[in-house]
Amino acid sequence: MSHLTENPADKDRFICVYPIYINSKKTLAEGRRIPNEKAVENPSCAEIRDVLTAAGMNVYMENKMHPKEWNRDVQFRGRVRVQLKQTDGSLCQEKFKSRKDVMFYVAEMIPKLKTRTQKSGGSDSSSQQGEGGKKSKKKKK
Numbered sequence: 807m808s809h810l811t812e813n814p815a816d817k818d819r820f821i822c823v824y825p826i827y828i829n830s831k832k833t834l835a836e837g838r839r840i841p842n843e844k845a846v847e848n849p850s851c852a853e854i855r856d857v858l859t860a861a862g863m864n865v866y867m868e869n870k871m872h873p874k875e876w877n878r879d880v881q882f883r884g885r886v887r888v889q890l891k892q893t894d895g896s897l898c899q900e901k902f903k904s905r906k907d908v909m910f911y912v913a914e915m916i917p918k919l920k921t922r923t924q925k926s927g928g929s930d931s932s933s934q935q936g937e938g939g940k941k942s943k944k945k946k947k
Contacts, residue, residue: 814891817866821905823858824872824885825849828913837874840909846916851884853922857915858908863898864889 813819826837830845838845851867858865870885871878888908889898902908916922 813893814895815889815893817887819891820864820866820887820889821908822885822887823854823905823908823912824875825851825854825882826872826875828854828909828916837872840906840913844910844913846913848881849912849916850881851886853916853919854886854912856919857912858886858888861899861911861915863902863908 824837825848826832827839828845828849829838830842830847832838832845855865855867865886865888868885868887869883871883872885875882888902890902890905890908892898897903902911
């Protein structure tokens, strides 16, 4: 129970946000923690860090993997630690009362990033072409 007496501003007490928590490509069993309609397609640690830094949060990245993440690519590697509470136990920002608030905010803001808005047009057309190919294969059988 020693964790209750520790300083909330210690880096060990920051909450962890893995990209898998807000990934729309994952199921709840695979580690997603928010509803699919609010989740983001393949978020990266850098995107999570950028969004939270822009919001004025104290964050840092770690080179760790989520246990349920089977893909070992660099894209899926990492987690972001976020400070929710200050030394006196008060919230750093009122809009982030809990871990869920942070995840919902990040999932809402990542699609608005410049890197996402530029890439989104190309990725949509390629995914549609892929689906069309699958449909035509079914018809041949």
